[in-house]
Amino acid sequence: MVLTRLRSDIATRKSGKSFSLYIVNNIHTNTSLVSYLTSDSCFLSVIPNCQFRSKTLRLKTFTANQLDEIKDPSGLFYILPFQKGYLVNWDVQRKVWDHLFGKEMFKVDFADTSVVITEPYFNFMSIQESMNEILFEEYQFQAALRINAGSLSAHRYFQENNSELCCIVVDSGFSFTHIAPYCRGRKMKDGICRINVGGKLLTNHLKEIISYRQLHVMDETHVINQVKEDVCYVSQDFYNDMEIAQLKGEENMVMRDYVLPDFSSIKKGFCKPREEMNFTGKYKTGEQILRLNNERFAVPEMLFHPSDIGIQEMGIPEALVNSINKMPEEMQPHFYKNIVLTGGNALFPGFRDRVYKEVRALAPAEFQVSVVLPQNPICYAWEGGKLLAENPDFEEMVVTREDYEENGHCIYEKFDI
Amino acid sequence: MAEKKIAVRSQDPSQRRVLDSATRQRRLTRQLEALEKDNFQDDPHASLPQLVKRLPQFDENNESGKRRKKTRGDHFKQRFRKNFQALLEEEELSVSEGPNYLTACAEPSTLPQRHFCAVCGFPSNYTCVSCGARYCCVRCLGTHHETRCLKWTV
Ligand SMILES: [Zn+2]
Ligand SMILES: [Zn+2]
Numbered sequence: 321m322v323l324t325r326l327r328s329d330i331a332t333r334k335s336g337k338s339f340s341l342y343i344v345n346n347i348h349t350n351t352s353l354v355s356y357l358t359s360d361s362c363f364l365s366v367i368p369n370c371q372f373r374s375k376t377l378r379l380k381t382f383t384a385n386q387l388d389e390i391k392d393p394s395g396l397f398y399i400l401p402f403q404k405g406y407l408v409n410w411d412v413q414r415k416v417w418d419h420l421f422g423k424e425m426f427k428v429d430f431a432d433t434s435v436v437i438t439e440p441y442f443n444f445m446s447i448q449e450s451m452n453e454i455l456f457e458e459y460q461f462q463a464a465l466r467i468n469a470g471s472l473s474a475h476r477y478f479q480e481n482n483s484e485l486c487c488i489v490v491d492s493g494f495s496f497t498h499i500a501p502y503c504r505g506r507k508m509k510d511g512i513c514r515i516n517v518g519g520k521l522l523t524n525h526l527k528e529i530i531s532y533r534q535l536h537v538m539d540e541t542h543v544i545n546q547v548k549e550d551v552c553y554v555s556q557d558f559y560n561d562m563e564i565a566q567l568k569g570e571e572n573m574v575m576r577d578y579v580l581p582d583f584s585s586i587k588k589g590f591c592k593p594r595e596e597m598n599f600t601g602k603y604k605t606g607e608q609i610l611r612l613n614n615e616r617f618a619v620p621e622m623l624f625h626p627s628d629i630g631i632q633e634m635g636i637p638e639a640l641v642n643s644i645n646k647m648p649e650e651m652q653p654h655f656y657k658n659i660v661l662t663g664g665n666a667l668f669p670g671f672r673d674r675v676y677k678e679v680r681a682l683a684p685a686e687f688q689v690s691v692v693l694p695q696n697p698i699c700y701a702w703e704g705g706k707l708l709a710e711n712p713d714f715e716e717m718v719v720t721r722e723d724y725e726e727n728g729h730c731i732y733e734k735f736d737i
Numbered sequence: 738m739a740e741k742k743i744a745v746r747s748q749d750p751s752q753r754r755v756l757d758s759a760t761r762q763r764r765l766t767r768q769l770e771a772l773e774k775d776n777f778q779d780d781p782h783a784s785l786p787q788l789v790k791r792l793p794q795f796d797e798n799n800e801s802g803k804r805r806k807k808t809r810g811d812h813f814k815q816r817f818r819k820n821f822q823a824l825l826e827e828e829e830l831s832v833s834e835g836p837n838y839l840t841a842c843a844e845p846s847t848l849p850q851r852h853f854c855a856v857c858g859f860p861s862n863y864t865c866v867s868c869g870a871r872y873c874c875v876r877c878l879g880t881h882h883e884t885r886c887l888k889w890t891v
Pocket of ligand 1: 854855856857858859872873874877
């Protein structure tokens with residue numbers, strides 16, 4: 321799983337003789353998937369969609385993958401373009417884009433390039449207008465397609481499963497989790513549901529409980545996010561795991577000791593192998609240890625029971641069933657057998673099995689339930705964007721700069737956000 | 738967290754203050770807001786304001802800036818600097834028909850509320866009389882009283 325990720329994808333393509341394609345995917349951890357496709361190459365980069373400040377290198381603000389220049393990322397300060405999953409800080413976003421469109425990365429030839437960019441469901445009108453202005457007036461892209469990431473994922477899914485009529489996409493990312501039904505490529509707006517739980521909340525919650533129970537780590541988002549990715553999992557039997565986590569010594573199969581990085585001899589944190597674990601918690605080595613116990617599964621549990629921390633919303637399986645119930649009856653069985661999991665949180669071990677188990681229990685017994693976890697749930701929308709941009713109908717879907725200059729913001733009717 | 742450092746006058750446990758439900762709700766809201774924060778520490782550049790001002794903004798010497806058309810002035814700048822709440826209010830969704838950002842929010846669960854100890858995170862059966870936090874055993878209650886209970890002032 322890649323850190324915390326922010327939402328909005330871009331794919332660009334050059335038209336004309338050199339025919340190339342450029343794709344950026346700022347999926348909802350604060351990382352973007354960026355790729356540049358030309359007639360003879362395609363490479364995908366994953367870059368942080370934000371800026372950083374470090375307490376050791378105090379005179380510089382680092383943009384996107386300049387993060388790699390920071391040798392000691394402890395206490396890393398984040399400057400994010402997104403708030404609650406919506407693009408609000410354009411200064412930061414433009415700096416990130418300047419960096420990756422510019423000479424450091426892709427050297428984009430704007431006049432000859434179309435861009436595909438994803439936006440969250442129900443993106444605010446003023447953000448959409450700002451987006452048009454930035455893409456067409458500032459960068460002067462030749463054409464643009466603004467689309468929801470879930471629509472790209474659905475496109476990807478239908479491409480591979482072309483006999484299926486419907487699918488329902490779960491996109492669990494950095495800022496929130498969306499559930500969105502699609503029927504024959506059409507987005508079913510009445511069934512779209514947002515759960516206000518994403519990777520950022522999980523990391524912050526983990527920071528909070530570790531800071532209260534053992535070690536002050538509130539300033540260590542970068543480090544604790546890695547801890548989350550390394551040790552957290554989705555429980556298949558929550559109360560049983562709670563019982564195991566209360567056992568002492570070797571019987572406690574949940575407990576893990578995590579060696580924190582010191583960014584000199586230990587560059588990256590890691591779990592002590594089970595056989596090297598010392599259950600008294602006292603190690604002779606000078607390593608700094610975090611002991612993770614019920615935190616390992618109680619944190620991702622927020623995706624299934626947001627009410628555990630006081631967010632009075634349905635968890636993913638319940639919301640899935642609720643969304644499907646809002647769809648026309650004859651479509652419902654088709655949704656149950658085409659549930660697609662995307663986004664960084666889908667990488668938690670046990671995530672798919674738990675979603676399946678709970679949806680199975682809630683769904684009518686006569687319906688088949690199938691839950692698909694793509695090989696790379698983070699890149700799935702990007703893959704859909706790439707397919708779309710290679711599609712012969714792509715030209716029909718985009719809005720060109722000429723359209724925009726003639727019709728102004730009215731062109732957003734062509735975009736289905 | 739800053740709140741933790743604000744010590745409330747020590748109280749005799751036998752006559753502990755009891756927080757009313759509005760205070761408890763505010764406390765919960767603030768806890769949830771904290772989970773949305775990007776950073777808990779101060780901006781490392783905040784302590785060197787003058788130095789930062791004298792340094793060139795690094796986008797100024799960025800080439801692509803020169804090539805680009807200057808976007809219109811103040812109006813532009815302002816519109817591009819609204820926070821989430823301001824943008825949400827501007828949408829006037831409460832008076833518009835759905836589906837929209839507000840209507841798309843997941844409904845409350847129909848499953849029963851689960852309770853966990855505010856100290857150790859294990860399932861809990863008891864509620865702190867003073868603040869409504871949950872606890873699982875006498876030891877955790879003691880820790881809770883000493884650390885958070887009434888010290889998290891609102
Ligand atoms: Zn306890
Ligand atoms: Zn209390």
